[in-house]
Amino acid sequence: xxxxxxxxxxxxxxxxxxxxxxxxxxxxxxxxxxxxxxxxxxxxxxxxxxxxxxxxxxxxxxxxxxxxxxxxxxxxxxxxxxxxxxxxxxxxxxxxxxxxxxxxxxxxxxxxxxxxxxxxxxxxxxxxxxxxxxxxxxxxxxxxxxxxxxxxxxxxxxxxxxxxxxxxxxxxxxxxxxxxxxxxxxxxxxxxxxxxxxxxxxxxxxxxxxxxxxxxxxxxxxxxxxxxxxxxxxxxxxxxxxxxxxxxxxxxxxxxxxxxxxxxxxxxxxxxxxxxxxxxxxxxxxxxxxxxxxxxxxxxxxxxxxxxxxxxxxxxxxxxxxxxxxxxxxxxxxxxxxxxxxxxxxxxxxxxxxxxxxxxxxxxxxxxxxxxxxxxxxxxxxxxxxxxxxxxxxxxxxxxxxxxxxxxxxxxxxxxxxxxxxxxxxxxxxxxxxxxxxxxxxxxxxxxxxxxxxxxxxx
Numbered sequence: 484x485x486x487x488x489x490x491x492x493x494x495x496x497x498x499x500x501x502x503x504x505x506x507x508x509x510x511x512x513x514x515x516x517x518x519x520x521x522x523x524x525x526x527x528x529x530x531x532x533x534x535x536x537x538x539x540x541x542x543x544x545x546x547x548x549x550x551x552x553x554x555x556x557x558x559x560x561x562x563x564x565x566x567x568x569x570x571x572x573x574x575x576x577x578x579x580x581x582x583x584x585x586x587x588x589x590x591x592x593x594x595x596x597x598x599x600x601x602x603x604x605x606x607x608x609x610x611x612x613x614x615x616x617x618x619x620x621x622x623x624x625x626x627x628x629x630x631x632x633x634x635x636x637x638x639x640x641x642x643x644x645x646x647x648x649x650x651x652x653x654x655x656x657x658x659x660x661x662x663x664x665x666x667x668x669x670x671x672x673x674x675x676x677x678x679x680x681x682x683x684x685x686x687x688x689x690x691x692x693x694x695x696x697x698x699x700x701x702x703x704x705x706x707x708x709x710x711x712x713x714x715x716x717x718x719x720x721x722x723x724x725x726x727x728x729x730x731x732x733x734x735x736x737x738x739x740x741x742x743x744x745x746x747x748x749x750x751x752x753x754x755x756x757x758x759x760x761x762x763x764x765x766x767x768x769x770x771x772x773x774x775x776x777x778x779x780x781x782x783x784x785x786x787x788x789x790x791x792x793x794x795x796x797x798x799x800x801x802x803x804x805x806x807x808x809x810x811x812x813x814x815x816x817x818x819x820x821x822x823x824x825x826x827x828x829x830x831x832x833x834x835x836x837x838x839x840x841x842x843x844x845x846x847x848x849x850x851x852x853x854x855x856x857x858x859x860x861x862x863x864x865x866x867x868x869x870x871x872x873x874x875x876x877x878x879x880x881x882x883x884x885x886x887x888x889x890x891x892x893x894x895x896x897x898x899x900x901x902x903x904x905x906x907x908x909x910x911x912x913x914x915x916x917x918x919x920x921x922x923x924x925x926x927x928x929x930x931x932x933x934x935x936x937x938x939x940x941x942x
Contacts, residue, residue, distance in 0.1 A: 596637060596645075597630035603649055611686050611695040611737070612655045614664050614678065614702050619648055656683035659720075666693060667703045678702060679721060684733040685741075687717045694738045709744045754894075756887040760858035761894045764851050768898025771847035774840050775905030782837065782912040789919060803833040807920055811927050819932045826924040833920060837913040841906065848902035855895020862888025 604623040607613055613620075626645060629637050664678045666688055676688040686693040686702055691714065693702040708714055709732075716731045723729040734740045754761060788802035798808035810829040814822050866885055 593630045593637065596642070597627055600626045600630060600645060603645070603652075607648075607652065608697055608700075609695070609737070610652065610656075610683050611680060611702075612652060612683055613700065614686060614695060615655065615660060615662050615680060616651070617700070622648070652683075658682065664702055667696070667699070667701050669704055669706045673701070679717075681720075681731060681733055684735065684737060687720070690714060690717045690721075692717075692741055694741060705741060709741065713744075753890055756890045757858060757894050758891070760854055760861070760891050764854050764858075764891065764894045764898050767847050767851055767854070768894075768902065771844050771851075771898070771902040772905065774847075775844050775902065775909055778840050778844075778909045779905070779912065782909060782916065785837070786912070786916060789916060793919075793923070803837065803916065803920055804923060806833065807924060808927075811924075811931075815931075819928060819935060822931055823928050826927065830917070830920050830924055834917055837916050838910075841909050841913060844902055844906040844909065848899045848906055851898035851902065852892075852895040855892040855898075858891025858895075859888050862891065 600623050604620055604627070607619050607623065622644060626637060626641055629635055629641065658680075659682065660680045662678060662680070663675055665673050666676045666678065667673050678686050678688045678693065680686045686695070688702075688704070691708055692705050694705055695701075696703045713732045716729065719729050720731050754765070757764070785802060788799075789804045792799055792802050792804040792808070798812060799805040800809055807826060807829045810825050811822065814825045817825070863885070866881060866888060870881060
């Protein structure tokens with residue numbers, strides 16, 4: 484019984500026998516039948532697997548045969564393509580050789596054509612005429628590419644177009660034209676404006692000069708316009724008729740001079756370069772000039788009163804000579820020496836009135852150049868400090884600093900020169916008036932001395 488149980492367990496483990504209940508008793512005959520049934524089923528499954536394997540193997544053999552056939556076909560096609568490629572290479576080389584032989588001198592002509600087209604393109608890119616005729620550069624770019632290509636040749640139409648564009652550039656360069664165009668303002672905004680182009684030199688709009696920008700291919704309004712005498716004729720040009728002659732400033736450098744003029748500092752910029760010392764010099768100079776003008780007005784007015792008093796024996800105390808004559812009338816009975824002292828005292832009292840403020844003009848004429856020298860020295864100190872930090876590799880940096888340092892010297896001289904001139908005029912005028920007073924006083928003393936001498940002789 485134990486043996487039957489072991490065999491049954493082995494059969495169940497192999498999975499080849501039909502399932503039976505574990506607690507059912509199995510006889511030896513039943514076990515034999517079960518083993519026989521399992522063996523028959525295993526044989527059937529083995530045969531099925533063998534059939535599937537054989538079928539798969541045949542399919543694989545067929546696929547391998549197809550792949551080998553495809554490989555042979557592709558190898559044959561590759562050999563044909565390689566042979567065709569070699570034949571094409573040979574045909575291209577022979578055709579290129581025939582083309583070069585037929586071109587002859589035309590090949591050099593196309594080289595010259597390419598060079599001319601490149602030069603013309605550079606001229607068009609830098610010409611203000613392109614603002615009126617945009618898009619010309621693209622044609623030249625295509626022509627340069629075609630002329631430099633070995634697979635194509637420029638056509639007759641392209642050659643005639645190049646001739647036409649060159650002739651049109653020359654024609655438009657001799658015209659004054661008005662047309663709408665986009666203008667880039669200093670703020671960066673692009674605005675469409677009516678533009679007046681003067682040949683190939685300048686373009687203007689709304690009373691301002693425009694510059695042709697090569698990078699953007701647009702008209703750009705100058706950030707800093709030239710002086711009024713250069714921009715003034717722009718409005719006259721805009722209002723002129725077709726037959727009217729109008730004076731207009733042009734830039735023969737095609738905008739370069741306008742840029743340089745824009746970079747050059749104006750009078751206000753020069754004054755600002757002087758700094759605090761420059762402003763002090765200008766204030767002193769203005770004060771000195773004002774003081775000198777005021778003293779000249781006073782002295783000329785006093786001179787007129789004195790001339791009027793010289794023709795009148797009655798003293799008028801609204802002028803220096805009248806006040807001196809009043810002192811004489813008050814001391815007629817005094818002796819000559821006493822009268823001389825009184826007249827000298829009266830003249831001495833008039834001198835401060837006549838020389839008032841003249842000394843300050845002289846001081847300003849002396850101090851202004853010294854302040855200018857002070858500003859120059861301090862400016863040069865800043866220049867040398869800049870050189871010690873950044874070196875001497877940039878001449879513009881040093882030139883700009885030295886220029887700013889010398890501005891104070893110029894300002895000092897500008898303030899001193901008129902002050903010296905006006906001081907000389909006022910000083911000479913006051914001395915002339917003082918000499919008149921002394922001369923009249925001497926004459927008075929002489930007449931008084933003669934009268935006293937005559938009275939003494941008569942007594």
